[in-house]
Amino acid sequence: MRTLSKSKLLAYLQCPKRVWLEVHQPELRQDSADSQQRFAAGHRVGAVAQAIYDLAGCGTLIEPHVIGYDEALRLTASLLASHRPIFEAAFKANGVFAMADVILPDGEAWRMVEIKSTTSVKDYHRDDVAVQAYVATSAGVPLSRVALGHIDNTWVYQGDDQYNGLFVEADLTDEARARRAEVAAWVQDAQCIVAEPSAPKIRTGRQCRAPYECGFFAHCRSCEPEPQHPAEWLPRPSPKLSYLIEVEGVTEMAEVPDVLLTPLQRRVRDCTLNGQTFFDQHGAQAALAGHGLPAHFLDFETISHVVPVWKGFRPNQVAPFQFSVHRVGEDGAIKNEGFLDLFGRDPSEACAEALVAACGSVGPVYVYNQAFEKRVLKELAERVPNHAEGLMRIHDRVVDLLPIARDHYYHPSQQGSWSIKAVLPAMFHELRYDALGGVKDGGMAMAAYIEATDPKTTAERRQAIATELSRYCALDTWATVKLWAFFLGRELNE
Numbered sequence: 468m469r470t471l472s473k474s475k476l477l478a479y480l481q482c483p484k485r486v487w488l489e490v491h492q493p494e495l496r497q498d499s500a501d502s503q504q505r506f507a508a509g510h511r512v513g514a515v516a517q518a519i520y521d522l523a524g525c526g527t528l529i530e531p532h533v534i535g536y537d538e539a540l541r542l543t544a545s546l547l548a549s550h551r552p553i554f555e556a557a558f559k560a561n562g563v564f565a566m567a568d569v570i571l572p573d574g575e576a577w578r579m580v581e582i583k584s585t586t587s588v589k590d591y592h593r594d595d596v597a598v599q600a601y602v603a604t605s606a607g608v609p610l611s612r613v614a615l616g617h618i619d620n621t622w623v624y625q626g627d628d629q630y631n632g633l634f635v636e637a638d639l640t641d642e643a644r645a646r647r648a649e650v651a652a653w654v655q656d657a658q659c660i661v662a663e664p665s666a667p668k669i670r671t672g673r674q675c676r677a678p679y680e681c682g683f684f685a686h687c688r689s690c691e692p693e694p695q696h697p698a699e700w701l702p703r704p705s706p707k708l709s710y711l712i713e714v715e716g717v718t719e720m721a722e723v724p725d726v727l728l729t730p731l732q733r734r735v736r737d738c739t740l741n742g743q744t745f746f747d748q749h750g751a752q753a754a755l756a757g758h759g760l761p762a763h764f765l766d767f768e769t770i771s772h773v774v775p776v777w778k779g780f781r782p783n784q785v786a787p788f789q790f791s792v793h794r795v796g797e798d799g800a801i802k803n804e805g806f807l808d809l810f811g812r813d814p815s816e817a818c819a820e821a822l823v824a825a826c827g828s829v830g831p832v833y834v835y836n837q838a839f840e841k842r843v844l845k846e847l848a849e850r851v852p853n854h855a856e857g858l859m860r861i862h863d864r865v866v867d868l869l870p871i872a873r874d875h876y877y878h879p880s881q882q883g884s885w886s887i888k889a890v891l892p893a894m895f896h897e898l899r900y901d902a903l904g905g906v907k908d909g910g911m912a913m914a915a916y917i918e919a920t921d922p923k924t925t926a927e928r929r930q931a932i933a934t935e936l937s938r939y940c941a942l943d944t945w946a947t948v949k950l951w952a953f954f955l956g957r958e959l960n961e
C-alpha cells in the first residue's frame with residue numbers, strides 16, 4: 468500500500484482526479500500567486516501559534532522537510548515520552564502520513580490543535596481535523612481533546628509581539644471521533660484511485676475552485692474541447708444556471724435556455740454571439756448628470772496581514788500604502804498626484820494627510836467599484852481621528868463608475884467581466900495593463916510591497932518597485948478618467 472499524506476487525502480476529497488494527478492503527475496500543477504501568498508501567510512500563522520502555545524519555551528518543532536519523514540516519525544515517537552508541547556508532530560498509520568500543528572500534554576493523553584489562518588471553521592476544516600485525529604489515534608496516540616484554532620477577527624494587536632488572544636478554539640472532539648469509519652473509507656477509496664494506471668475521467672467544474680483553487684486547472688482545461696462562446700462568461704449566474712454549467716456540463720452560452728437568463732446575461736450572450744458592442748451613451752450621460760467639475764479620480768493599493776504587524780490593527784485589516792488621484796479642473800486641466808509609502812511602517816497617518824490634501828473639498832470623487840474604496844476610507848478615518856472628518860467627506864463624495872459601465876456598456880472582448888482591466892482595452896486599445904512592465908494587478912502590487920519593505924531588498928530594487936507601482940496605480944486612475952470622458956463623449960486635454 469502506498470502512503471498518502473493528509474494533504475493528498477484532502478485533495479481526494481476535493482476531486483478524485485486531483486489525488487491521482489498529485490501522486491502521478493505533480494509536475495503539471497501550477498500554483499497561482501494567490502495560493503503561494505496563502506501558503507506564506509500560513510507559515511507566519513504557524514510560527515505565531517508556536518509562540519502562543521509554548522509560553523515556557525520548552526516545546527519542540529519537528530521539521531520533516533529538513534530532517535526527512537522517517538526521522539520526523541522517529542523523533543515524534545521519542546518526544547511523546549517527554550510531556551512537552553510538540554509542533555508538527557508526525558504520525559503514520561493505515562497508509563496515511565499526517566503532521567499535527569500543535570499537540571500539548573494533557574495528563575496521560577494529548578490535546579491536539581489544528582491551526583488555520585481563516586476567521587471561522589469551514590466544512591473542509593472539519594474533514595482535515597477528522598483525518599488528523601484518525602491518523603494520530605490509529606498510530607496509538609491517546610487524544611483527550613481535538614480542536615481547530617482559527618483567527619479571531621475582532622482581536623486587536625497591541626504591539627510588542629504579543630499575540631495572545633489571536634486564535635479562538637472550536638472543540639471538534641466528538642465530531643472527529645464519530646467520523647473514524649468515514650475517514651477509513653476515504654483512505655480505502657483514495658488508495659484504489661491512485662493504484663489505477665490512469666486518472667479518473669472527471670470534467671472541470673465547481674469542484675476546481677472549492678474549497679481550494681486546484682493547481683491542475685490549466686492542465687485539465689487543456690484536455691477538454693474549447694467552447695466557442697463559453698457559457699461560464701455569463702455574469703452573476705443564479706444557482707440554477709451555475710448547476711447547468713458546472714454540474715450538467717453545458718459549455719456553450721447558446722445552449723442555455725432563455726428562461727434562465729437575466730436581461731444582463733442576455734445582453735452578454737447576444738453581444739458575444741453577434742460580435743456587437745452595446746453602448747447606451749444617453750443612459751451613461753444621464754447617470755453622470757449632476758456631477759460637475761472639479762472631478763477627482765481615486766484608486767488605492769493596500770496591504771493586509773493575517774497576523775497584524777502594526778499596533779491597533781485587526782487580522783486582515785487593510786491599510787493603503789499607495790493612492791493615485793487624477794484631478795480634472797473646471798478649466799479641463801488634468802493633474803495627477805500620488806502617494807507611496809514603502810518604509811514598512813503603518814502608512815495610515817501619512818496616507819490620510821496626503822489624501823485629504825489631494826482630493827480637495829468639492830466635486831465628485833470617482834472610483835471603480837466603490838465598496839472597496841469606501842471601506843478603505845472608513846477604516847482609515849477610524850484609525851486617524853485627526854483626519855477623520857476630511858476622510859469621511861471624501862467618502863461621502865464617492866461616485867462609482869462600475870455600475871454605470873455595467874448598465875450601459877458591453878464589448879464581447881470583456882468575456883462577461885466589467886473589471887477595469889476588461890473594460891479598458893475594449894474601449895481604448897492603446898491602454899493595456901499587460902503592456903506595463905512589472906506590477907500589473909492588485910495581487911502583484913501587494914507582493915511588490917512585501918518585497919520592497921523587506922530589509923534584505925536593495926535600494927536599487929526598491930526604487931525599481933516604486934517606479935512600477937507608481938505607473939500601475941496612475942494607470943488605474945487614468946483609466947477611470949478615460950472611462951468617464953468616454954461616457955460623457957467629452958474630449959480630454961491630454
Ligand code: SF4
Pocket residue numbers: 481482483484485488669670671672674675676681682683684685687
Ligand atoms: S482542475 Fe478540477 S477536474 Fe482537474 S483535478 Fe483539479 S479539481 Fe479535478
